Amino acid sequence: MNNSDLTATLPGHSSGQNPSASTLFSVTGDDPAKRDAINRSISAHEALAALPGVRFAIDKTVLIVLHPGFELLDVAGPFHFLAATGATVEFVSTGPSDEPVPSGNGVTLMPTSTISDTFTAPEVLLVPGGDTGILLRDNQAMTELKRLGKEATYVTSVCSGSIALAAAGLLHGHRATSHWSVRHLLTGYGAIEVNERIVEDGNRLTAAGVTAGMDLGIRLVSYLCGEDLARFAVLGAEYAPKPPYDTGTPEKAGAALTNLSRNFLAPLEEELRAPVN
Amino acid sequence: MNNSDLTATLPGHSSGQNPSASTLFSVTGDDPAKRDAINRSISAHEALAALPGVRFAIDKTVLIVLHPGFELLDVAGPFHFLAATGATVEFVSTGPSDEPVPSGNGVTLMPTSTISDTFTAPEVLLVPGGDTGILLRDNQAMTELKRLGKEATYVTSVCSGSIALAAAGLLHGHRATSHWSVRHLLTGYGAIEVNERIVEDGNRLTAAGVTAGMDLGIRLVSYLCGEDLARFAVLGAEYAPKPPYDTGTPEKAGAALTNLSRNFLAPLEEELRAPVN
Numbered sequence: 001m002n003n004s005d006l007t008a009t010l011p012g013h014s015s016g017q018n019p020s021a022s023t024l025f026s027v028t029g030d031d032p033a034k035r036d037a038i039n040r041s042i043s044a045h046e047a048l049a050a051l052p053g054v055r056f057a058i059d060k061t062v063l064i065v066l067h068p069g070f071e072l073l074d075v076a077g078p079f080h081f082l083a084a085t086g087a088t089v090e091f092v093s094t095g096p097s098d099e100p101v102p103s104g105n106g107v108t109l110m111p112t113s114t115i116s117d118t119f120t121a122p123e124v125l126l127v128p129g130g131d132t133g134i135l136l137r138d139n140q141a142m143t144e145l146k147r148l149g150k151e152a153t154y155v156t157s158v159c160s161g162s163i164a165l166a167a168a169g170l171l172h173g174h175r176a177t178s179h180w181s182v183r184h185l186l187t188g189y190g191a192i193e194v195n196e197r198i199v200e201d202g203n204r205l206t207a208a209g210v211t212a213g214m215d216l217g218i219r220l221v222s223y224l225c226g227e228d229l230a231r232f233a234v235l236g237a238e239y240a241p242k243p244p245y246d247t248g249t250p251e252k253a254g255a256a257l258t259n260l261s262r263n264f265l266a267p268l269e270e271e272l273r274a275p276v277n
Numbered sequence: 278m279n280n281s282d283l284t285a286t287l288p289g290h291s292s293g294q295n296p297s298a299s300t301l302f303s304v305t306g307d308d309p310a311k312r313d314a315i316n317r318s319i320s321a322h323e324a325l326a327a328l329p330g331v332r333f334a335i336d337k338t339v340l341i342v343l344h345p346g347f348e349l350l351d352v353a354g355p356f357h358f359l360a361a362t363g364a365t366v367e368f369v370s371t372g373p374s375d376e377p378v379p380s381g382n383g384v385t386l387m388p389t390s391t392i393s394d395t396f397t398a399p400e401v402l403l404v405p406g407g408d409t410g411i412l413l414r415d416n417q418a419m420t421e422l423k424r425l426g427k428e429a430t431y432v433t434s435v436c437s438g439s440i441a442l443a444a445a446g447l448l449h450g451h452r453a454t455s456h457w458s459v460r461h462l463l464t465g466y467g468a469i470e471v472n473e474r475i476v477e478d479g480n481r482l483t484a485a486g487v488t489a490g491m492d493l494g495i496r497l498v499s500y501l502c503g504e505d506l507a508r509f510a511v512l513g514a515e516y517a518p519k520p521p522y523d524t525g526t527p528e529k530a531g532a533a534l535t536n537l538s539r540n541f542l543a544p545l546e547e548e549l550r551a552p553v554n
Contacts, residue, residue: 025381025408025545026346037543044540069303073514076353080487083382091384100387104302105360107368110377110385131302159515180515197519209515210357214488218521228534231524235538237350238436238457238486240525241518242474244495247508248517257505261512263321266314268302 053226056086060123060224063148065161066101066111067094067141069131073210074158075109078126078217084233085224092118094141104130115144124220125152128213129159129179133271142168154220155204158213162206163272166191175201179209180250181265188274211248214239330503333363337400337501340425343378343388344371344418344441346408350487351435352386355403355494361510362501369395371418381407392421401497402429405490406436406456410548419445431497432481435490439483440549443468452478456486457527458542465551488525491516 027034048054062082064075075091082089093101093111100108125148127135135141142164149155149170157165162178165171166189176191177183177199186193197208198216207216218239222230247253253261262269304311325331339359341352352368359366370378370388377385402425404412412418419441426432426447434442439455442448443466453468454460454476463470474485475493484493495516499507524530530538539546 025542025548026411027544027548028410028414034544034547037547040540040543044537044543047537048541071357073353073357076350079382079384080348080350105356107356108387133305134303137305197515197517209513211491211514211516211518215519215521222521227522231522231530231534232538234520234522234524235527235530235534236486236542237488238525239488239518239520240474240523240529241488241516241520242492243511243516243518244492244499245504245508245511246517247511248515250512252517253508253512257508257512260321260324261509263317264325265302265513266317266321267304267311270311270314271302271304 048229048232051226051228054229055225057123057224058086060085060087061120062087062089062124062126063092063118063120063122063152064089064126064128065094065115065135065145066091066109067128067130067132067135067138067164068102069104069134070101070128071130071159071210072103072105072107072109074128074130074161074213075103077211077213078156078158078207078220080237081214081217081221081230081233082124082126084229084236085221087123087224090118094135094138094144115141115148118144118148121151122148122153123224124154124156125149127157127161127164129157129161129163129210131268132160132164133268135164136167136272146170153203154223156206156216156220158207158216159209160268160272162186162191163189165204165206167274171204171206174204175199176204176206177208178206181209181262182269182272183208185269185272185274325506325509328503328505331506332502334400334501335363337362337364338397339364339366339401339403340369340395340397340399340429341366341403341405342371342392342412342422342438343368343386344405344407344409344412344415345379346381346411347378347405348407348436348487349380349382349384349386351405351407351438351490352380354488354490355433355435355497357514358491358494358498358507358510359401359403361506361513362498364400364501367395371412371415371421392418392425395421395425398428399425399430400501401431401433402426404434404438404441406434406438406440406487408545409437409441410545412441413444413549423447430480431500433483433493433497435484435493436486437545437549439463439468440466442481442483444551448481448483451481452476453481453483454485455483458486458539459546459549460485462546462549462551
């Protein structure tokens with residue numbers, strides 16, 4: 001097999017200006033079929049960019065906050081779609097820049113910067129959930145979160161990340177959601193609790209638990225890049241979900257399972273409760 | 278705020294034997310409300326384990342193969358649910374054990390071991406997709422994949438990961454699926470192409486593109502730990518998806534968008550095509 005790598009001939013891929021930010025595929029060999037495939041992909045890139053309303057966010061920055069104990073899927077779900085916008089996605093740590101941040105399940109992600117060192121007004125600020133009590137107790141991180149939230153075009157969260165936004169004062173008087181088990185705590189921080197999968201109030205977009213981050217990510221793609229690019233990203237991710245069990249909300253799961261899960265999660269609920277003054 | 282950490286009082290959390298492997302939540306303070314919350318969580322752990330048919334896979338191993346260019350969401354989706362089984366989840370690299378593995382979008386994950394150093398017969402072997410051509414060209418990794426596939430209780434894949442299973446001879450004569458854009462290539466490796474989100478044939482479970490990994494992960498939880506634990510995990514992840522656009526399959530997206538996406542992905546398709554003998 002010929003080891004020549006034709007990948008760099010895809011326009012933008014080598015310059016960091018890739019407008020569609022698709023997953024890059026390495027290509028080996030230089031036979032006609034492979035050259036033809038690359039030319040088809042280049043033409044598709046161009047056709048995509050030419051669709052009515054489609055634009056790319058290549059001059060924009062998306063900030064995803066990595067706090068110790070974050071939930072990995074809260075990050076990976078929206079990231080998958082936000083990466084398709086062409087924006088620069090930064091993972092900003094609440095700790096040092098050179099230390100991996102441990103998620104709740106132990107898998108770590110390396111930050112690209114820290115929240116304290118970030119002064120770019122982001123197009124999207126996204127706070128994932130997880131063991132969010134740790135973030136709430138980090139006064140410096142909460143101050144930086146408030147600062148960036150005031151500058152962001154879209155202030156967003158997945159799961160219990162909205163409790164951190166609310167505790168930073170960023171949801172005061174705003175309609176918002178969270179993981180179903182802690183959603184009621186939003187009111188203690190002056191937000192208005194809403195039982196919907198994605199809640200949008202002005203530039204605040206909050207998502208329900210964990211998997212709702214994908215629905216949020218797709219909606220943000222539509223705002224940043226147009227609805228046709230969002231439709232394209234949904235097809236690429238084959239996002240036609242078929243949950244094997246229809247127990248994804250308390251209403252669907254019923255009282256017994258919900259009470260079990262609520263009790264299971266009780267320590268998180270207590271940790272995120274607004275202090276009584 | 279009192280800094281005493283009560284988390285370790287949750288049974289199993291400190292011993293690594295946590296049967297439910299929920300995200301662990303740190304708890305501060307020792308006021309009665311927090312102590313009560315911890316006791317409620319302990320009781321819920323016990324009630325969960327006592328549900329009919331529920332068992333934990335604490336003596337089992339799940340292997341997720343990290344190959345260069347893997348798709349992050351192909352890993353994070355099923356991992357979220359597989360972590361709930363209590364099994365030991367290993368990220369096995371096709372490269373060195375001490376080097377992070379870059380995903381297609383540049384985010385890296387640290388492996389816990391390498392595929393060559395893994396001799397435990399896994400309960401679940403899972404191959405994610407992404408830039409799967411790199412894996413196909415890695416002869417040593419493919420040999421190890423074949424070895425582990427013969428020993429695994431469940432041989433599974435997400436997205437184009439099934440092409441690697443097929444190229445390793447693990448799907449010969451088996452019904453299987455893949456990402457819609459490369460699914461037809463399965464036949465070139467002796468597998469039987471099926472257009473379904475999850476295809477099960479004996480102990481082979483293959484999932485369609487990217488987001489289908491979550492549906493796969495939930496099904497595996499039901500097999501390893503019983504249906505009630507799967508229902509519990511679905512509620513915890515609030516997995517009641519509402520895709521903002523109904524374009525998640527070629528059938529739903531229509532011919533124009535599908536052709537655009539197929540051309541966009543043409544280099545991957547060419548790279549994964551079975552060699553003609």
